[in-house]
Amino acid sequence: MTELDEPASAGPAVQLALRELGILLDKRVWAPGSRLPGERALAGQLGVSRSSLRQALAMLESEGRVHASAQRGWYVTTSVVSEPPSILKSFTDNARERGLVPTGRVLHRRVRPAAYEESRRLRIAPAAEVLEIARVRGLDTVPVCFETTVLVRARAAGLESVDLTDRSLFATLEEVAGVRVLRSAYSAHADAADAEAARLLGIPVGSPVLVGEEITSDQEDTPVLLCRSVYRGDAYRFEATLHRSPD
Known part of the structure; x- marks a missing residue:
């Protein structure tokens, strides 16, 4: 029997592929978020049929270790960040609670006049200074989020010069400016990555x-910042606790 006509139900071959793939994933031969080799090449590497390989990959997908992308192949699952129900936590806090190392690379930081809609939402005068x-x-x-934050400059004194590499913005705000964020009005929607998001x-x-x-x-219910975050679809989950009115 050749590799190509091996029956899909060959249990030992599936178990072999499952075991060997698990070892390779444990060793991080492929980084989280990266694409696995093509099925033909991977099946040949493991010495099993493509049908057996697909069964093993499907089992790993059910465990959340890999996932299929239509027309693009198989990918190693990226560790998922999720927002705890009804609890405001920073990206840094969420990552550390999962035993992951949060990183942050500053792309730019600049002072500019607020746009009209920004000034309205932040309750500041039109064209007042903000820090972006x-x-x-x-x-x-592994990069999982591209975020742009707009802060009221007068309420974020000191943040213009602080090194924000790998630091929590919430914690830095409290340490440097004495501002403690306590509430967030949050919305989320699905989209497709544009060229900039894809590159980053x-x-x-x-x-x-x-x-x-x-x-x-902040603690006085005064708006401090606006933030727009673009997350990889395979690396973020939003959770919420919903309550029905007793009436």
Whole structure:
């Protein structure tokens, strides 16, 4: 029997592929978020049929270790960041709770006049100064989020010069400016990665992304910042606790 006509139900071959793939994933031969070799090449490497390989990959997918992307092949699953239900936590806090290393690379930081809609939402005068910070956030060096934050400059004194590499913005705000964020009005919608997001997140153009937009307020319920975050679709989950009115 040749490799090509081996029956799909060959249990030992599937178990072999499953075991060998598990070892390779444990050793991080392929980085989280990266594409696996093509099925033909991978089946040949493991010495099994493509049908057996697909069964093993399907089992790993059910365990959340790999996932299929239509027309693009198989990918190693990226560690997922999720927002705890009804709890405001920073990207850094969420990552560390999962035993992951949060990273942050500053793309730009500049002071500029607020746009009209920004000034309305932040309750400041039109064209008042804001500080815009753009960063790529990652987990264990894998980029998973591209965020642009707009802060009221007068409420974020000191952030213009602080090194924000691999640092939590919430924690830095409290340490440097004495501002503690306590509430966030958050919305999220699905989208497709444009050229910029694809380049920064290391994904193909058109890949699924989740866009989160929020306005965050301090301990006095005063708006402090606006943030727009673009997450890889395979690396982020938003959770919420919903309540039905007793009436």
